[in-house]
Amino acid sequence: MAMAGEKGRGRWFVIAVPYLWLLALFLAPFLIVFKISLSQDVVAQPPYAPTLDLAQGWAGFTEFLSGLSFANYGYVLDFSNEFLEAYGSSLIIASISTVLLLLVGYPIAYAMARAPRSIQPTLLMLVILPFWTSFLIRVYAWIGILSQEGLLNQALLALGVIDTPLEILNTNLAVYIGIVYSYLPFMVLPLYAALEKLDLTLLEAAADLGCPPAKAFWTITFPLSLPGVAAGALLCFIPAVGEFVIPDLLGGSDTLMIGKSLWTEFTVNRSWTVSSAVAVLLLLVLVIPIVVYQNIQQRELEAGK
Amino acid sequence: MRKGLTWFNITSIVLGFAFLYIPILLLVIYSFNASRLVTVWAGFSTQWYWALLENEQLMDAAWVTLRIAFFSSLVATVLGTMAALTLTRYGRFPGRTLFSGMIYAPLVMPEVITGLSLLLLFVAVNFDRGFWTVLLAHITFTMCFVAVVVQSRLVTFDRALEEAALDLGCPPFKTFFKITLPLILPAVVSGFMLAFTLSLDDLVIASFTTGPGATTLPMRIYSQVRLGVTPEINAVCTILIAIVTVVVIIASVMTKRAENQRQAEERAAMTG
Amino acid sequence: MAADKARKETIGAVRRSFAPWTDPTKTPLIRFENVVKRFGDFTAVDHVSLDIYEREFFALLGPSGCGKTTLMRMLAGFEEPTEGRLTLAGEDLAGVPPYRRPVNMMFQSYALFPHMNVEANIAFGLKQDKMGKGEIDARVEEMLKLVKLEKFAKRKPHQLSGGQRQRVALARSLAKRPKVLLLDEPLGALDKKLREETQFELMDLQMDLGMTFLIVTHDQEEAMTVADRIAVMNNGVLVQVAPPSVIYEQPASRYVADFIGEVNLIEGTITQASHDETRISSPVTRFPLVVAQTVACKAGDTACIAIRPEKLRIALEPPADPSENLFEGEIWDIGYLGDLSIYHVELACGQRIKVSQPNLSRMVARPISWDDKVWVTFAPHAGVVLT
Numbered sequence: 005m006a007m008a009g010e011k012g013r014g015r016w017f018v019i020a021v022p023y024l025w026l027l028a029l030f031l032a033p034f035l036i037v038f039k040i041s042l043s044q045d046v047v048a049q050p051p052y053a054p055t056l057d058l059a060q061g062w063a064g065f066t067e068f069l070s071g072l073s074f075a076n077y078g079y080v081l082d083f084s085n086e087f088l089e090a091y092g093s094s095l096i097i098a099s100i101s102t103v104l105l106l107l108v109g110y111p112i113a114y115a116m117a118r119a120p121r122s123i124q125p126t127l128l129m130l131v132i133l134p135f136w137t138s139f140l141i142r143v144y145a146w147i148g149i150l151s152q153e154g155l156l157n158q159a160l161l162a163l164g165v166i167d168t169p170l171e172i173l174n175t176n177l178a179v180y181i182g183i184v185y186s187y188l189p190f191m192v193l194p195l196y197a198a199l200e201k202l203d204l205t206l207l208e209a210a211a212d213l214g215c216p217p218a219k220a221f222w223t224i225t226f227p228l229s230l231p232g233v234a235a236g237a238l239l240c241f242i243p244a245v246g247e248f249v250i251p252d253l254l255g256g257s258d259t260l261m262i263g264k265s266l267w268t269e270f271t272v273n274r275s276w277t278v279s280s281a282v283a284v285l286l287l288l289v290l291v292i293p294i295v296v297y298q299n300i301q302q303r304e305l306e307a308g309k
Numbered sequence: 310m311r312k313g314l315t316w317f318n319i320t321s322i323v324l325g326f327a328f329l330y331i332p333i334l335l336l337v338i339y340s341f342n343a344s345r346l347v348t349v350w351a352g353f354s355t356q357w358y359w360a361l362l363e364n365e366q367l368m369d370a371a372w373v374t375l376r377i378a379f380f381s382s383l384v385a386t387v388l389g390t391m392a393a394l395t396l397t398r399y400g401r402f403p404g405r406t407l408f409s410g411m412i413y414a415p416l417v418m419p420e421v422i423t424g425l426s427l428l429l430l431f432v433a434v435n436f437d438r439g440f441w442t443v444l445l446a447h448i449t450f451t452m453c454f455v456a457v458v459v460q461s462r463l464v465t466f467d468r469a470l471e472e473a474a475l476d477l478g479c480p481p482f483k484t485f486f487k488i489t490l491p492l493i494l495p496a497v498v499s500g501f502m503l504a505f506t507l508s509l510d511d512l513v514i515a516s517f518t519t520g521p522g523a524t525t526l527p528m529r530i531y532s533q534v535r536l537g538v539t540p541e542i543n544a545v546c547t548i549l550i551a552i553v554t555v556v557v558i559i560a561s562v563m564t565k566r567a568e569n570q571r572q573a574e575e576r577a578a579m580t581g
Numbered sequence: 582m583a584a585d586k587a588r589k590e591t592i593g594a595v596r597r598s599f600a601p602w603t604d605p606t607k608t609p610l611i612r613f614e615n616v617v618k619r620f621g622d623f624t625a626v627d628h629v630s631l632d633i634y635e636r637e638f639f640a641l642l643g644p645s646g647c648g649k650t651t652l653m654r655m656l657a658g659f660e661e662p663t664e665g666r667l668t669l670a671g672e673d674l675a676g677v678p679p680y681r682r683p684v685n686m687m688f689q690s691y692a693l694f695p696h697m698n699v700e701a702n703i704a705f706g707l708k709q710d711k712m713g714k715g716e717i718d719a720r721v722e723e724m725l726k727l728v729k730l731e732k733f734a735k736r737k738p739h740q741l742s743g744g745q746r747q748r749v750a751l752a753r754s755l756a757k758r759p760k761v762l763l764l765d766e767p768l769g770a771l772d773k774k775l776r777e778e779t780q781f782e783l784m785d786l787q788m789d790l791g792m793t794f795l796i797v798t799h800d801q802e803e804a805m806t807v808a809d810r811i812a813v814m815n816n817g818v819l820v821q822v823a824p825p826s827v828i829y830e831q832p833a834s835r836y837v838a839d840f841i842g843e844v845n846l847i848e849g850t851i852t853q854a855s856h857d858e859t860r861i862s863s864p865v866t867r868f869p870l871v872v873a874q875t876v877a878c879k880a881g882d883t884a885c886i887a888i889r890p891e892k893l894r895i896a897l898e899p900p901a902d903p904s905e906n907l908f909e910g911e912i913w914d915i916g917y918l919g920d921l922s923i924y925h926v927e928l929a930c931g932q933r934i935k936v937s938q939p940n941l942s943r944m945v946a947r948p949i950s951w952d953d954k955v956w957v958t959f960a961p962h963a964g965v966v967l968t
Contacts, residue, residue, distance in 0.1 A: 023408055031407075111317070111321035114321070115325075116322065131329070137550045139512075140527050188325075188328075270425060477705050480678075
C-alpha cells in the first residue's frame with residue numbers, strides 16, 4: 005500500500021524513533037549481557053574482563069576476542085552447581101502450575117462464556133480487576149494466609165480438621181498457590197475469548213445428530229477452544245519459568261527456581277559474568293515457547309482482520 | 310442448547326471469584342486491625358493509616374513511584390503508538406522482522422533478564438543509576454505493551470477513513486490527529502493505563518536499575534515484607550487497591566455508559 | 582410542473598446527443614496512457630489506455646480482482662502507476678498526493694468519520710481548503726438540501742440508516758465540487774429496491790451538476806443503467822469500452838458476451854462470409870444458420886454465434902417464416918419467474934440452450950411442458966458472430 009506522498013519524512017520519523025529506542029535499550033543491553041557472559045570476573049571497575057579497548061585499534065580487538073571464553077557456561081552447566089537443577093525445577097514448577105491453572109481456569113472461563121450476555125462484561129471486569137492491583141500485594145496477601153499461625157491454619161484448627169498447624173508457607177505448595185493465584189487472569193481471558201466465540205448451534209447440531217452433552221463437550225467444545233488453551237498455557241508458562249518474586253516470598257530455602265538463582269548470583273555472589281551466562285541460557289530455554297507464542301499471537305491478529 | 314448456567318457453572322464461578330477475592334479482602338480487613346499481630350483480630354482501628362503518614366521513607370517511595378509511573382507511561386504511550394503504527398501501516402521496510410521481534414520479546418522476557426541487561430548497559434555507558442535509569446527502563450518495557458494494545462485496535466481500523474480524509478484534502482500528519490487518533494484514543498488510553506500500572510507494580514526491573522535516592526514503593530514494600538507481615542503494609546496495600554479499584558470501576562462505568570448511549574441512539578435511528 | 586417539463590426537455594436533449602468520444606475535436610478530461618500497476622509479481626492493471634470526457638458518466642465494470650478498483654485508486658492518488666502516465670485536464674498527476682488532487686471519492690464503506698456529525702463530515706473537505714465559515718455553512722446547507730438530509734445535520738453516522746449514510750457520503754464527496762467524482766461500489770450496501778431508485782437519482786444528479794462521474798461496480802445492471810459508457814475489465818486489461826447498448830448487443834468477445842447478461846454460444850464453421858450476411862453450419866442443428874453481419878473471416882474459419890435468451894423464440898410447431906434460423910430440441914427444464922419463463926432446451930447433440938419468453942397473458946395451463954418437442958428460432962439480425 006504505497007500511497008503517494010506517504011513515503012515522506014514523517015514515515016521515517018515514526019519508524020526510527022521507537023526503532024532506535026529499542027535498539028539502544030533492548031538489543032544493545034542484551035548483546036552486552038551476551039558479551040559479559042563470555043568474560044571473566046575480576047576485581048576492578050567494571051568487575052569483568054576483557055573490556056574492549058578501541059584506542060588500541062585492531063590489536064585491542066583481537067586481544068579482546070581471545071580473552072572471551074565459555075568458562076561461565078561450563079560453570080553454570082556443571083552438575084555440582086545448582087543451576088542445572090534450578091532450570092529443571094523451574095520448568096517442572098512452571099509446567100505443573102500451568103496444568104493447575106488450566107484445571108482451575110477452564111471451568112471459570114466456560115461458565116463465564118455460558119453466563120447471560122448481560123452479566124458477561126461484569127464477570128470479565130471482575131477477572132481483570134485483580135490484575136490491575138499490584139502483583140506484589142497479591143503475593144503478599146498469601147503470606148498472611150498460609151503462614152504457620154496464618155488465617156488458613158487458624159480456620160482449619162478452629163474447625164477441628166487438623167490438630168497441628170500445616171506447614172504450607174515456604175514450601176513448593178505455596179509457590180504453586182501463588183503462581184495459580186497471580187496468573188489466573190492470564191489463563192481465564194484467552195480461554196474465555198475462545199469459548200465465547202463458539203457457535204452454540206454447533207452443539208445443537210451435535211445433539212441433533214445424537215451426541216450426548218458430555219461427549220459433545222469433548223468432541224466439539226474442547227477441540228475448538230484449543231487455540232485459547234494454547235495461548236493461555238504459554239502466557240502462563242513463559243513468565244512462570246523466570247518467576248522471581250513468588251518463589252522468593254512464598255517458597256522455602258529448598259525451592260529452586262532459576263529467576264531466584266540469577267538474582268542471588270547477582271546480588272549475593274556478585275558474579276556479573278555467571279549471572280549473564282545464566283540469563284543467556286534461560287533465554288535459550290524460553291526461545292521455543294516464545295516462538296510458539298509469537299506465532300499464535302500473529303495468527304490471532306490476522307484472524308482479527 | 311441451554312445458554313443458561315448449570316449448577317456446575319455457578320459453582321465454578323463462585324469458587325473462582327472467591328479464590329480471586331478472599332485473599333485481597335482479608336488483607337484489607339486486617340489493615341483495620343487494632344493489634345500489631347496480624348493474625349489476631351483486636352477490634353477496628355485506623356491507626357496504621359495515620360502511622361503511614363508519618364513514615365517518611367514510605368511516602369518518599371510512593372512519590373518517586375508515582376512520578377516514574379506517570380512520566381514513563383506518558384513517553385511509553387507515545388513511543389508505543391508510533392511502534393504500533395509502524396507495525397500496522399508501513400508495510401515492509403528494512404529490519405521489520407527485527408523490529409517486531411523487539412516489540413514482542415519484552416512481553417515474554419523474564420523480568421530478571423530485562424533488569425540485568427539494562428543494568429549492565431547503564432554500567433557499560435557509565436550512566437549514574439537512579440530516578441532516570443528506572444524511568445528509561447520502565448519506558449522500554451512498557452512501550453511494548455502499549456504497542457500491542459494499540460496495534461490490536463489499528464488492525465481493525467477502517468483505512469478508508471484515513472483515505473477519505475486525504476481525498477478531501479487533509480495532509481497525512483493532520484489526518485492522523487483529526488481522524489486516526491480520536492478514533493483509536495480508547496486503545497491509547499488503555500495502553501497508558503496498562504503502562505502506568507505495570508510501572509507502578511514493577512519490583513524486579515526497578516531493583517536492578519535503581520540507584521541511591523530512587524527507592525520505589527514496591528522495593529520498599531518488598532524489603533519490609535521479607536521481614537514479615539505488618540499491618541502498616543496492609544494499610545499501604547489497601548490504599549493502592551482502593552485507588553486502582555475506584556479508577557477501574559469509573560473507567561468501565563464510563564465506557565459502559567457511552568456504549569449504552571450509542572445503542573440507544575442507534576435504536577432511535579432505526580425506529581425514527 | 583412547467584419547470585419540471587423544461588428540465589426534462591433539456592436533459593432529454595443532452596442525453597440523446599451526448600457522445601463526445603465520437604468527436605475527434607474534443608479533448609478528454611482524464612487520460613490513462615499505457616498505465617501499468619504491479620504489486621510484487623502480480624499485475625493488477627496491464628497497459629490500460631483510456632480516455633474519459635467531461636460530463637461523462639463512466640463505469641468500470643468487471644469481476645472482483647479485475648483491476649477496476651486499482652485503476653480508480655490511481656486516479657484518486659492512493660496508488661502510483663508502475664508505468665505509464667495519468668493526466669487530469671492536461672496535468673500530469675505523477676507525484677501529486679491524494680490531498681492535492683481535484684478529485685473526490687465516495688467510498689464503498691462510505692468511510693464517514695464516526696466521531697463527527699453529518700454537518701462536520703460534509704464540512705471536513707471544505708475546511709481543508711481554508712474556506713470562510715459563512716461560505717462553508719452555506720455550502721453544507723446546499724449539500725444537505727441536495728441529498729434531502731436537512732433534518733439530520735446534527736446526527737452522528739451511527740444514528741443514520743444505510744440509505745441516509747450513503748447520501749451523507751455522496752454529499753461529502755460532492756461538497757468540494759471536484760472535477761471528477763469517483764464512486765467505488767457506491768450502492769453495494771443498499772438493498773435491491775433502494776439501489777434501483779438511487780441509480781436513477783445518481784443519473785439526475787450528475788446531469789444537474791454537469792460533473793464527470795467515474796463509477797466502479799461489479800453489478801452489470803447498475804453499470805448499464807447509469808453509465809454513458811462502460812469499460813469492461815478482466816485480469817487488468819480493458820476488454821471493451823462502449824456505450825451500454827453496444828456492450829450488450831455487439832459484444833467484442835465471448836468474455837464480454839458471457840459476462841454481460843445471459844448468452845447462448847453456438848459453435849460452428851463459417852460456410853459463406855459476404856457483405857451483411859454470414860452463413861454458419863453448426864453441429865447443433867441440421868439447418869444452416871444465418872446472421873446479418875459482416876465479419877472479417879473467410880469460409881472454413883471457426884466462429885461462434887452469441888444469442889441472448891430473450892431473442893430466441895420457442896414454439897411447438899415449426900415456423901412459417903423460412904428466413905428464421907432453426908433448432909430442434911426437447912424441453913429439459915422450465916423456470917417460471919412470473920414475468921418471464923426460462924426454458925432449458927436440450928438440442929439433439931446434447932448442448933442445452935436457454936430461452937426466455939415473456940408471459941404475455943395470465944398463465945392458466947402451461948402451453949409448453951416438460952419433455953415437449955419444440956422448435957427454437959431466431960431472426961438473422963438477433964445474433965452476433967464472435968470469432
